[in-house]
Amino acid sequence: MNIFEKFYDETEKANVRFVGFSTEDIRYDFGIVYSHMFFGKPLVICMQTGRSALLDSEDLEDLDHLRQAFHLESIIQAKSLADFLKEAIPSIPLNTQYD
Template structure:
């Protein structure tokens, strides 16, 4: 352990939301961890693939980012996720938290 410099070691009680839903073509199962860490961006985890990313409302405007983050085959799938996460992701962005 002498080779490592600890950057952080935080304990936090967080809210977690588990949600499953379907679109016309795909089933989704996500865990959303609402935390004060990571500039208060929720950690979104695809329960089917284990892929995860931090998301804020600005990230949801970038459909290609969602497609890449969750390795989705179709742009339409990422657009569906963007629409869903707009309701599930809090509205306060990093810049607004420190004004």
């Protein structure tokens, strides 16, 4: 008896970038997985905490979302992270994965 319904099972060669940087008060270590899945949103993974989020350029405008996703202490830290990620995450059209 099958107890689950599989929605997708895809394999792709993804481009992954690892980057570490610091601001005046915090160090960041991230892995960024660029994929065609999930509407083309890169998967951003904090290597220190394991927290991750699918983010695109529009998501980077929501500083509260970034602060909550990565458990940052302040909006200032979220702004610093958003400023960095704006250079690392391309502005791309939505992928039509689910059409």
